[in-house]
Amino acid sequence: MDAAVERYRPPGLAVGIIVDGEVVFTATRGELAAGGGQPVDRDTLFQIASNSKAMTAAVLARLVDQGKLAWTDPVVRHLPDFRMYDDWVTREMQVRDLLIHNSGLGAGAGDLMLWPGPNRFSRQDVIHGLRHLKPVYSFRSRYAYDNTLYIVAGEVAAAAGGAPFDRLLRRELFEPLGLRRCQAGRWLRDEVGNIAQPHAGGADGHRVARADPEIVEDPPMLAAGGIRCSLDDMLRWAAMWLQPERHGLDAGGRPFLSATQREEAWKTHMPMPLTTRMREWDNSHFSAYGYGWRLTDVDGTWKVSHTGTLSGMYSSLTLLPEKGVGIVILANGEMDELRTVLGQVLVKRFTRPADATLTVAHYAGLLAATAPAAANAATAADAGPRKPALASDAQVPTGRYRDPWFGEVALCPNGEGIEFRALKSPRLAGALHYSGERLLVDWHDPGVDAEAWVHFDQRDDGTRMTLAKVDPAADFSYDYEDLAFERTGDCDAP
Known part of the structure; x- marks a missing residue:
């Protein structure tokens, strides 16, 4: 932790590790806003970005357990006005397809209705816009990451669950699991308090970028990446997945999810590309997407994870189910490299604990070795004099x-x-x-x-x-x- 902070100097950082159902490590550094004097702590709210996707999938899984929908339901059964560019795809699109990036749309298709925010698009605008987005692949033929269909998933949940999606999140997720700081929907900044602000700039010049207004509005991208949670909340969320018999029960002693739905969330629903880095750093043999989770293997052990990225906000949640380990990283700056390096080192403490060479400096060096090629590519892409x-x-x-x-x-x-x-x-x-x-x-x-x-x-x-x-x-x-x-x-x- 200290080595990563010294090297990357994030404006704010929160890290926690859970092992066998117990929190064994937490550390926080920095401030809510650079120069503001308010320190980050375990209750500080961070934007978890795309780590929201697993929460959206969990709400849907709860509704499946309750008999209010099925994964194989056609989307139009719940949202009759839903349309894709192709009429056949519209008819065939199932609820499960909304979660696994197999729609045939290109990566990020329609994201300009979500990003950069805030903007004036509504969820209805986003869903209506899908009918105009031309696919670049055949339906269900390959993986291409998207956000817009998770917004559809949130509205399917709202229709089946009988409440707006932000209320469903509170009713079906935050309250049963005791995620007391997580926020969704519309809320008041000063009433909630202790909120990390996004930052732009580098290690020597972090500045707050788009500070939260007094009223934080319900973002259209809530189901895809709009939830905010604290470090303690994310550790409770991790504990539910790792030890459901202990941490996956509501106040009445009922399971948060059935064993069937827990298994469904972590099945290989869509193959993903296996990158060179995954092979070389982790000796990985497969890569896939579940319901809001990425699945792979690291040094012979199963890894379930996701990252979250918004401008000035980075998150990471990594689970090693066979080892009972969960790792949370939350940062409020442009911290892609920190997240990669620190996450990698912490995972290796459990998958290759005897190898003392796998340090922050080691992985930072590996990334630095690829920097000249990246810099050359960026220079080639520069538009030049204008x-x-x-x-x-x-x-x-x-x-x-x-x-x-x-x-x-x-x-x-x-x-x-x-x-x-x-x-x-x-x-x-x-x-x-x-x-x-x-x-x-x-x-x-x-x-x-x-x-x-x-x-x-x-x-x-x-x-x-x-x-x-x-x-x-x-x-x-x-x-x-x-x-x-x-x-x-x-x-x-x-």
Whole structure:
């Protein structure tokens, strides 16, 4: 822990380990907000991001146990207005398919309705937009990570459970398991208190990015990545999975989940790619997705885990069921490397305890060895010198444009330049620039860290605009490539 903090200097960090049902280690470092003087502790709320997915799956599993739905139910049985791009897929999509990333959509398809937040998309907007997202693979043919279908899963749960999804989370998950600090839905910042804020910047310059407002609204992405929990909450959650007979009972002594549904959550429902790093670092032989969990093997033992990533918030939950071990890492900064390195070292304490060489420095060195290649790739993707596109440039077809799922944008003069502004995603606003002969959008918000190429296709039947990531390796949630804008009017149109 100290070695990781010294090397990466996170603004705030909370780590806990549970073994055989007992918390054997906790440590917290840093502050809720850099320079604010309020320390992180075991009750500090962190955004757990995609670790929310296993909680969504658990709520659905509870409803299956209660006979309110079945994993093989068609989604349209619970949400009659649900549509995918293909009518056959719409009919065949089952509740279980919503959880295992097999829809045929590309990775991150539709994420621009969720990210960057906050924005003005509702859950209904997200679900309606799915019918316009074209698949890139055959249904159920391969794994491609998505968030939008988890939002559908949350609404299926709400329909079957007879309550909004945030209330279901409290009723079916937080209260039975005593997750007393976890938050979902709409809540008041000052009433809840002790909340880690997301940070941008590096080790010597962390700054709070998009601090929580007084009223924290119910995020559309709640079921996919919108839950907040403390370190103690996450350790209780881990203990339920590792020792259900002891920690998986509600106040009335009833099992939180049946043995059948616990087994179902950790089955291999969808094969995943086995990466070179997994083979070389962990001697892994398989990789798969369960219901909200990633499954693999490490040094001959079973590993069940997930990570969570939002801008300025990183989480990790790792379970080694055969060893009774659970490891939680929560950070409120851009801490991808810290999460990887510290998580790896802690796992190895249980899978290869005799190997004293597997330290923070060791794994940081392995990552550093790949840094030159990554830096070269980033340099190659850099758009290079640029100059502003001028409002007087007749080559730029300014006006109002519309994409069927993302909605309207304005590409209009702003002073001497040209501004791109998305109606429902206010943080996607930036100035149009030339890089050589190509056009790109340079976003105003530094937290939007993936610039977009802009291309126009002027035809007899109208003007079309498409976008693409300047850096092809940028986060897949910037799914610019799924956008297909058509010009709908002039900038002075109402």
